[in-house]
Amino acid sequence: MATPATDISQLSESQQLALQTYTSVTAQDEQEAIRLLERSQWNVEIAIAKFFDGEGPDLVAEAQAAQNIPPPQARRQENLQQSLLRGTSPRNSSERPDAAPRIVPQPADQVIPRPSLLLAILFTPFQLLYKVFSLPLGFLSYLFPFLPRLFRQDTTSGTLRRRVDTNGRRQLPPDDAAQRVQREFTEEYGENELPWVSSGYATCLDKAKRDYSYLAVILLSPEHDETSTFCADVLLNPEVVQFFKDPTNKITLWVGDVRDSEAYQVATALKGSKFPFTALICHTPEVGSTAMSVIARVTGPMDARSYLAALRPKHAARAETLSVARTAAAAQNAERNFRQEQDSAYERSLAQDRERARVRKEAEAAAAAEEKAKLKAEQDAAEFAAKKEQWRRWRASQITPEPGSDVKDVVRIAIKMPEAARIMRRFRASDSMAELYDFVECFEFLNGDEEKAPEKPEGYEHVYAFRLVSTLPRVVYEAESGKTVGECVGRSGNLIVEPIAEDDEEEED
Known part of the structure; x- marks a missing residue:
């Protein structure tokens, strides 16, 4: 049974403001946005987080459902053969796919390392001594400003050293890191026709969610021996390249190096412990109205045929659902655009009516002013004629x-x-x-x-x-x-x- 549409005019002013803020960020349909905001107690930040990261289980709904649990049925008897048959039946249909969270790495210059508790206790006396001696030194530096410049080290090289990992790989923003991975891959394995995406993981995930398409995440680790074989024999295989390039498959390809901060966080979030690792992500309405989940994982070395055999069935199983979602989203966008065009036409018509009313009002005001001026001229002429006649009568007596x-x-x-x-x-x-x-x-x-x-x-x-x-x-x-x-x-x-x-x-x- 379809949920009745909510009248936006019946919402309070704060709720309408929250709805406008939420839809401006997510571009979601207003009715779905209202239901998600109601589930989030009209908290815009929580609703946006649910939209991008997916919704978890609703504890309140589960508690209410637990109160309506039907009475236990009679104990079911089954023999060993039936138990074996039940154990061999597929269980993937009843299992919910793992969520694919949205990863936004923190900039390297904002990361503050925190020591462990034991080290913090050991270094507490030294920290106190540092504070005791820093006060008079700070006073001396205030009196003699040239002293700090004499003992100051090169801050530029220190900044560069802080931005470089222990393995010598400099940390870059997500977009720059993605371009570096593409450049290194091309230098190592030659030119290729892979549909690379030069954006961060969060941007690609948002695009896949918005377009109801697939996101293929490939994580590489140069330290593993199978990485070179996977890249040369599997990833650059013509059938695999065609699978990712085919526009009807609607796949966005994102490749990351686990030595980069963002790719390492993505591997942790997607539970990728063995490399090379491939995850196929798409929209899963059974998990949540805005959830993105991992529908397929491919890990370890294998040939190209096995690689495609692991991805194609999962891709085909979600194709119809995503097609329906795209059609519904297109219809919603068309309806939204139609409403916007209607509103624009109404605003233009209202502006024209206002302009006509303004012109008519100005014409009426001009006519009234002209009539008033004419009346005043007639009154002045009559008064002048009366004064002239009075003057002639007076002068005639003189x-x-x-x-x-x-x-x-x-x-x-x-x-x-x-x-x-x-x-x-x-x-x-x-x-x-x-x-x-x-x-x-x-x-x-x-x-x-x-x-x-x-x-x-x-x-x-x-x-x-x-x-x-x-x-x-x-x-x-x-x-x-x-x-x-x-x-x-x-x-x-x-x-x-x-x-x-x-x-x-x-x-x-």
Whole structure:
């Protein structure tokens, strides 16, 4: 019965964060990752360790299963022949394969050797004496910094000596060690077509687990007499090379020298005590959902036919299971990619909707601002027109009356208005041109019908929208010239009220 899928939205925030961290490291399916995290009490480090190293027996589940043990059945009777037949039946089908742990060797420069307890007790007094004498020496080195440089040895050669084993073989990182093994093998046995992998054991194990493929681990020890025969007659045999090279077999080949730290740890973990040693590793779902186990071990000297006969049946027995797992993983990856594409399409659509909403909002804001500006312009125009009319009414009440017949120093002016009306009026010669302009501007309000003249509007500066011009010759009389009517017009004159067009104002500007 299939396990019902868990809704991720129902997980807590800490559980969702743990799930995201775990899947980013392992790239496992979310439902399987949730079940593994539940078995690990939502501890990300424990879950990642179980994913790479395989899961051990669940003690809690075994204890719960022990409480539900059925009652013992009746004692079974069998004769000697039946016992012999049961003893000859194969037991490998019921035995679980050994786990293949993930080995990550510690760098050589970080290894701290620890002496045994007996040596630690013997050297304790010397250690105390060293600490007693090191204090004054340290004080002297602080006072005289040149003293330590005089007695200091070459640290570079000491570092190199610490990084070299007792057998004279320098320890390298996993990738460099794998390349060195390939180079030494080629120098010893010549060029070959083996599908070497220039990576560490942990990297190859992770790749085999991720791709649901096989990992063939070959450990060599040059100190054994059978190593040369195995490499020349078995490992370089065309059938063996073709078995490892065949892409349908999906085998990753990793070869290590037990004199290297990583290969020695791998030999210890895979229980390889006799060399040359070959282990075939693959995914074993019966042990755990993420377990990698050793399905075949081949040790000792043998011919190429026997070597392949020991590996091929184990390889073929797991081919179908791994093929199904690869198909399921491909389907899960396709589904995950499809969900990611859907999420990306949704995000793009959401971004487009947001962009359209932003553009629409900006357009609405611009239209509202334009409408507001238009309203304000209309209000300002109406207010300006009201102030202008108020100013004209106020100025009409301030216009000097026409001088009488007893006044001799007068100027008679005929003014042609824009409405084709002709006005005759007398002005004092001492009146300014501004007075004449104000008369023309406020002519329609000079009837004097208003009982009370309005006040002058505050903050208003009047601008004349016309000019007074004489025709023959054409002379323009400005209001701001500061001259009097007598100085400009003389004793009499004919003036035309000429409106100032916008084009003329632009030309003047």
